[in-house]
Amino acid sequence: MDQLFWAGFTMVAGVFGCVAYFWLSNMALDRIYPARGANASRNINRATAIRPWLFVLPALLVLVIYLIYPVLNSIWLSFTGGTGGGFVGGANWSWLAGDSKFWESMRNNALWLFVVPALSTFFGLLAATLTDRIRWGNIAKSLIFMPMAISFIGASVIWKFVYDYRGEGQEQIGLLNAIVVAMGGAPQAWITMPFWNNFFLMMILVWIQTGFAMVILSAALRGIPEETIEAAILDGASPMQIFWKIKVPQIWGTIAVVWTTITILVLKVFDIVLAMTNGQWGSQVLANLMFDWMFRGADFGRASAIALVIMLLVTPIMVWNIRNARKEMQ
Amino acid sequence: MDNVAGTKSSLVWAVNLAALLLVVLWTVPTAGLLISSFRDRDQIATSGWWTALSAAERNLVVRTGAPDEAARDGAGYVLSGNVFDGAKGEITAFGVSSRAPMKYQAGQVAERNGARITVAANGDYRVTSAEPMKGTRGIRLFVTALEPPKFTLDNYRTVLFSEGIGRSFLNTLTVTIPATVIPIVIAAFAAYALAWMRFPGRALLIALVVGLLVVPLQMTLIPLLKLHNSIGIGKAYLGIWLAHTAFGLPLAIYLLRNYIAGLPGEIIESARVDGATDFQIFRKIVLPLSFPALASFAIFQFLWVWNDLLVATVFLGNNEEQLVMTGRLRELLGSRGGDWEILAASAFVSIAVPLVVFFLMQRYLVRGLLAGSVKGG
Numbered sequence: 001m002d003q004l005f006w007a008g009f010t011m012v013a014g015v016f017g018c019v020a021y022f023w024l025s026n027m028a029l030d031r032i033y034p035a036r037g038a039n040a041s042r043n044i045n046r047a048t049a050i051r052p053w054l055f056v057l058p059a060l061l062v063l064v065i066y067l068i069y070p071v072l073n074s075i076w077l078s079f080t081g082g083t084g085g086g087f088v089g090g091a092n093w094s095w096l097a098g099d100s101k102f103w104e105s106m107r108n109n110a111l112w113l114f115v116v117p118a119l120s121t122f123f124g125l126l127a128a129t130l131t132d133r134i135r136w137g138n139i140a141k142s143l144i145f146m147p148m149a150i151s152f153i154g155a156s157v158i159w160k161f162v163y164d165y166r167g168e169g170q171e172q173i174g175l176l177n178a179i180v181v182a183m184g185g186a187p188q189a190w191i192t193m194p195f196w197n198n199f200f201l202m203m204i205l206v207w208i209q210t211g212f213a214m215v216i217l218s219a220a221l222r223g224i225p226e227e228t229i230e231a232a233i234l235d236g237a238s239p240m241q242i243f244w245k246i247k248v249p250q251i252w253g254t255i256a257v258v259w260t261t262i263t264i265l266v267l268k269v270f271d272i273v274l275a276m277t278n279g280q281w282g283s284q285v286l287a288n289l290m291f292d293w294m295f296r297g298a299d300f301g302r303a304s305a306i307a308l309v310i311m312l313l314v315t316p317i318m319v320w321n322i323r324n325a326r327k328e329m330q
Numbered sequence: 331m332d333n334v335a336g337t338k339s340s341l342v343w344a345v346n347l348a349a350l351l352l353v354v355l356w357t358v359p360t361a362g363l364l365i366s367s368f369r370d371r372d373q374i375a376t377s378g379w380w381t382a383l384s385a386a387e388r389n390l391v392v393r394t395g396a397p398d399e400a401a402r403d404g405a406g407y408v409l410s411g412n413v414f415d416g417a418k419g420e421i422t423a424f425g426v427s428s429r430a431p432m433k434y435q436a437g438q439v440a441e442r443n444g445a446r447i448t449v450a451a452n453g454d455y456r457v458t459s460a461e462p463m464k465g466t467r468g469i470r471l472f473v474t475a476l477e478p479p480k481f482t483l484d485n486y487r488t489v490l491f492s493e494g495i496g497r498s499f500l501n502t503l504t505v506t507i508p509a510t511v512i513p514i515v516i517a518a519f520a521a522y523a524l525a526w527m528r529f530p531g532r533a534l535l536i537a538l539v540v541g542l543l544v545v546p547l548q549m550t551l552i553p554l555l556k557l558h559n560s561i562g563i564g565k566a567y568l569g570i571w572l573a574h575t576a577f578g579l580p581l582a583i584y585l586l587r588n589y590i591a592g593l594p595g596e597i598i599e600s601a602r603v604d605g606a607t608d609f610q611i612f613r614k615i616v617l618p619l620s621f622p623a624l625a626s627f628a629i630f631q632f633l634w635v636w637n638d639l640l641v642a643t644v645f646l647g648n649n650e651e652q653l654v655m656t657g658r659l660r661e662l663l664g665s666r667g668g669d670w671e672i673l674a675a676s677a678f679v680s681i682a683v684p685l686v687v688f689f690l691m692q693r694y695l696v697r698g699l700l701a702g703s704v705k706g707g
Binding site for chain 1: 356378527544571612
């Protein structure tokens with residue numbers, strides 16, 4: 001119970017500290033540049049120029065120390081050796097290029113990057129379209145969205161149950177094998193099947209992310225102007241034509257946002273692979289490989305190199321997002 | 331308007347069916363976990379969780395009481411009792427010989443060695459005989475029993491008190507509460523400045539925040555760990571609070587800024603004209619009006635911190651005292667991977683709170699997701 005007290009205390013202290021900083025700094029600014037007296041207008045101008053920086057300073061400090069500096073430091077670390085060694089140039093990189101586990105991870109990540117966003121978006125679109133037209137739509141949406149609240153590790157336990165394998169002839173307690181056996185097939189050890197196990201792991205992430213895609217796409221679908229649809233109906237279009245030729249093109253921008261957001265997440269996910277296979281049987285991914293080198297291998301240089309690869313893969317999306325943000329601000 | 335196209339009853343029926351199928355597919359895995367967590371250990375290991383939903387048929391062999399202790403009943407002797415011995419169940423069939431164990435239905439009368447034997451549906455058996463019955467061992471009865479599903483709370487009891495999940499629950503709570511509240515304060519001020527104050531470099535800062543949204547955590551972990559070690563924080567709660575605050579800040583600033591920028595400008599302008607300082611405007615107008623956005627981000631951050639494994643592993647370490655629930659679950663997967671009942675109950679404890687938060691605050695979560703995500707073609 002002690003630590004809960006400390007947590008609560010820290011929270012109150014933190015909030016109090018922040019508020020105190022803002023209040024005091026504002027007050028100081030007003031004292032130094034009072035909006036009265038001889039230099040009133042000069043003071044007001046100065047105060048107005050400085051004040052935004054007061055508001056922004058704590059956030060800026062935190063971002064620089066905790067996000068920007070580490071990114072730069074990581075880039076540097078990828079050129080250093082093992083456990084705190086000195087500069088080793090491209091040694092980590094040449095090792096990386098020759099490591100079979102690395103290329104296995106790249107291949108798997110490529111698969112993940114294609115399959116998961118595609119399936120999530122597809123199921124999300126399907127779910128959005130279906131649930132928008134039924135009376136119990138809100139409940140349906142809640143239930144499909146619910147896996148998003150579950151941790152990746154919790155989801156891994158849930159799906160471990162589904163994928164469980166018992167030898168042939170024994171009663172299956174895993175749902176998938178039970179269905180396969182009931183339909184006359186032989187039970188399989190799904191997550192140890194080389195190459196195909198990747199897809200079974202991907203299904204877990206698709207299961208989680210479909211709700212996300214559904215929520216956003218549903219809102220986008222509802223935003224389509226009704227006149228367009230009505231005109232199409234009057235022209236005699238069937239529901240399928242309306243869907244593929246009118247609705248989908250109109251929400252293309254949103255589909256792109258959903259796709260890229262899920263892509264970013266896919267690159268970061270390591271919990272699922274860690275919990276289900278830990279990279280064995282050919283299922284290794286970059287994020288888990290990095291985790292492995294950081295903790296088991298204790299080689300910060302190599303781990304940083306892998307992290308940098310992940311960063312490079314994400315950079316195109318980052319650039320695209322920034323471009324869009326600037327366009328919106330114009 | 332959606333009612334015009336596709337209102338044929340068959341189409342509506344198909345849509346409902348398809349939706350139902352999708353929902354069932356999505357909820358079955360979680361339901362399986364929940365049901366399993368209430369089952370007895372042996373039952374989990376031998377049968378799938380779906381069998382627990384209906385009564386299971388079992389073939390039992392029971393012995394009646396000793397025949398030479400049969401009570402006298404008028405001119406004859408009676409041996410009676412209940413095959414379930416107090417538990418609940420229903421007999422569908424019984425037999426008195428191993429060659430025909432299901433020969434008689436419940437309630438019928440069987441004959442054996444001059445005695446009449448009957449077993450009722452509720453398990454009561456009655457053996458009557460005109461002659462005194464011999465033997466100290468009871469007569470064998472073969473019964474087919476329908477047992478109701480057996481559920482237990484034992485798994486939860488074990489998990490909460492002896493597997494350390496209770497402690498981990500407190501640890502997770504300790505990590506999550508400050509990590510959710512503090513970013514809000516810092517971000518709110520910055521968001522207001524970025525939305526309503528004019529200053530050079532504003533656009534650059536906004537672009538920076540958008541860019542940082544995407545940076546993978548993996549890039550920051552090692553340098554931050556070294557930083558914490560070098561300034562003496564090491565692996566403690568303070569470190570993880572700072573880390574989560576920082577990681578949540580870009581999203582917080584982004585969400586809050588979008589929302590605050592959408593507030594009606596007239597209110598703020600007229601307040602300025604009335605002589606209010608920016609600080610006062612922020613405190614009295616912007617902050618109260620931004621409550622929906624603040625709630626959205628709070629839910630996001632809460633769920634994200636609660637469910638996080640990576641940051642906790644890096645900044646808090648793996649010792650027993652400080653393990654958070656996700657870490658505990660991962661450890662259980664390794665050390666007790668075969669003990670399904672422990673895994674199921676632990677997993678459910680760890681996802682219970684996020685699920686409750688999710689269902690209560692769905693509205694805000696959805697609104698947060700939609701902020702800035704919906705765009706035209």
